[in-house]
Amino acid sequence: MKLIKLGGVTLNQIPLHWEHNLKNILDAIAIGRSKKVSILCLPELCITGYGCEDAFYAPGVHATALKMLERIVPETENMVVSVGLPMMYQNHIFNTVCLIANKDILGFVAKQYLPGDGIHYEPRWFTPWPENNVSKIKIGEKTYPFGDIFFKLGDIKIGFEVCEDAWVSSRPGVKLHKYGIDIILNPSASHFAFDKLKVRKRFVLEGSRAFGCAYVYANMSGNEAGRAIYDAGTLIASVGELKAVGERLIFDDVRLTAAVIDIEDNRVKQAQSSVQFKFADLTDICVESSFSFPEILPEESENEDKPWEASSHIKEEEFTRAVSLGLFDYMRKSYSKGFVISLSGGADSAAIASICSMMIRFGIESIGLEKYKAKLGYFKEIQDCQTAEEIAARMITTAYQPTENSGSITRNAASGLAKAINATHLELDVNKIFKGYTNIISEKLGRQLSWETDDIALQNIQARVRAPSVWMLANINGALLLSTSNRSEAAVGYATMDGDTSGGLSPIAGIDKAFLRSWLRWLENEGIQGEIKIPALKAINEQQPTAELRPAESKQTDEDDLMPYDLLDAIEEAAIRDKKMPLESFQLLLNQFPQYNRLQLKDWVIRFYRLWCRNQWKRERYAPSFHLDDKNLDPKTWCRFPILSGGFDYEIKELEAYFSKLN
Incomplete structure (x- = not known):
């Protein structure tokens, strides 16, 4: 031997x-x-x-x-x-x-x-x-x-x-x-x-x-x-x-x-x-x-x-552990004192808040409480904490920021989750600020803004008026503001620049909405080894995702604004990861989604390609995100695309011609 x-x-x-x-x-x-x-x-x-x-x-x-x-x-x-x-x-x-x-x-x-x-x-x-x-x-x-x-x-x-x-x-x-x-x-x-x-x-x-x-x-x-x-x-x-x-x-x-x-x-x-x-x-x-x-x-x-x-972990646990570790290192290496999250009561911000909670738990389990605090030695405010719950209260700040179009369901969901993870939770009513901006513009234009003529502008200003207050909290705390956009919405620009994209780090910009929703259900009901879970996510998971920016009677949902998320992700995978043209993507979807009629599929494919091209400038401005798989859309490290392009006009005409012959 x-x-x-x-x-x-x-x-x-x-x-x-x-x-x-x-x-x-x-x-x-x-x-x-x-x-x-x-x-x-x-x-x-x-x-x-x-x-x-x-x-x-x-x-x-x-x-x-x-x-x-x-x-x-x-x-x-x-x-x-x-x-x-x-x-x-x-x-x-x-x-x-x-x-x-x-x-x-x-x-x-x-x-x-x-x-x-x-x-x-x-x-x-x-x-x-x-x-x-x-x-x-x-x-x-x-x-x-x-x-x-x-x-x-x-x-x-x-x-x-x-x-x-x-x-x-x-x-x-x-x-x-x-x-x-x-x-x-x-x-x-x-x-x-x-x-x-x-x-x-x-x-x-x-x-x-x-x-x-x-x-x-x-x-x-x-x-x-x-x-x-x-x-x-x-x-x-x-x-x-x-x-x-x-x-x-x-x-x-x-x-x-x-x-x-x-x-x-x-x-x-x-x-x-x-x-x-x-x-x-x-x-x-x-x-x-x-x-x-x-x-x-x-x-x-x-x-x-x-x-x-x-x-070897299942995908849900790998995601939880990887992003938790990424958040911890980003926080300590940037000398940030915790996180601020605009907690809307919806899936994306709930996912981020939940991972922040998991980050504390996993870190303490991995290296022990004292070593965990020692690695954050600059963060004086947590040094006397003796439990994960005490650390969470000083490390995670969440803010629910309603306007007149917000409802009690999201308010209760946000406060319930914040309580479950022991975050410091604030309610900041931004409706007066929203109304102030609309009144200023109405006065200067000489007309009242309305949902019939100014839908996008009225939605976007609500998202944007939420950014200054959470930025202010982040500055006061010396904390890192986390933006809440996911990859599916980044692909089609379904995010308000300087609104939900505001932040120094975008932890879930590399993951699709369909997976996030299934992950939230998993974390509610199953969790890590059947023990580490967050039952308070039930109030999040029971909702249909909505931006909640239009009046309640409009019954706004994200999928009505865009298309079903599983379909959106399938088009994104074909178009961006696999580099398929519009006609090729349409042909793939005919077999993959027989439950939808062909006209609807064609329109959704065209919508995706047009929105993808139109919104490259937004993806260029996103805060840094974590790389998690080969579907990443980060233009700086993985998926480069011109800001200005022909918009697939020629290829969309080919799809229209093919569809005409098909029918």
Whole structure:
């Protein structure tokens, strides 16, 4: 037997927050040493933070990253540690991993495959390193191997796949296997998305099986830079068997997952494979070190971190935990003292208020009350709180802001939910302000405004007069105002700019209304593990969604204004995610929604495409939102579309012509 203890660490970093990031890295090394870990893999670009954006171009960033590396190296006595940082080489920037063994830098591996789709933008800053190329880089007075290299420490070979490297068919592990690699380390910054864990497990397990080696995947954690949420979940596998799985969506800054691997057993299994051995001069590509790994005795080989399927949650729980973690990190990293929510009594604002409540509960469960408060040390007002309920009263402020068109149902629903989550709840009657604006404009125009002639203007001004008061509360509290628009309504512009879009963060702008409504019913009746639920949501769930901006006798509902939400989401998926033209979307819907007549379907499809084009300017102005899946509409990170366009006029005419022939 040849037993090696491997560790993967998840870190909650902050771009360019040097001391914070360094402390987390040094804490990780100290924890690894206390757990007798021999090889420790830290996440991608953990020294600088992954989301530095165009700051990666700054020479000062690279200089400081190297200074931080110098402070890390002396802390690695009798350990092997990998850390990620950007490196400038021959006037190009590379995403690299530095391998350190016993206070000695062995070399730098450069990432070969760079993600450039959707939320990923790495090719803007980094150059992909060409396969089979090896060079040297000088740092101070020393020169180090650089590029497509692997390492031999004693008789143990260590190679790398850096995040995206493992997601491609020509992954570096294929070549490393031919060199008889023993361990592959994968430092990653892989953002959360629904069901993504299944894909990660697949490439880790398949890589370890196909390459006959041990495999360590270490990911970032938390809301690092604003939009992406990293869900941690370290994975350690050995020749196709999962040895350890780290917890996901945690509130810790540092979390180690470790497992003991029998290298000799892996070599026997690798010898039984039919892979062709690669005969080559390894002088350049293999960096050798005399480092000797400490011996692990068989009685010390019991793994502490067992594979646990609790890392896989149903979608409703994943959504709750991911957005809760995103909110917590956004709040603390922006030094905001809680949240302000305009609580209308409808689904969207209720969802946000509920998640704020869950954020407090999950955080305390994850790291304990005292550590939770310590991570919010700047928030003096909560430091004497002894319960989650006390914290909620000081962290969550909700405001119901009625006009003459508001009703008792939404008022009672809002106050009932606020009471259930222990928020500080205010009622701010804005009808006088609404009337004041309409009277001013009526006087200047020389006519009375009416619902027959000024419907949209009268609706929008009601939404807008609610914004100043909640902004004022946010300013007074030093809190973060949360805007309440969802993705379905963002797609068609069914939101009032500077009204319900007002806020510094838009937590649910990446999720569709149909899912939100089903999630609210789930949280009312089932909840987390059947225990954590909010029965007060019943008053929300019994209503039909309505903007409540027209007189009560109009019986306004959102779906009457737009179209059924499940249909809207289906058109959005076809048109935006799958890039279908109006005619193609219509043809898909004919089969998908036989309950609607063809004329109605045609009109809804046309309405969607026209509203989509007309309202791109609104999506450009939305507050930052969380990335949760491949249906995101954020124009800055995922779904780019021109503000001015032809509006699909030609394509809509094709649909009209097809429909005429159909009938």
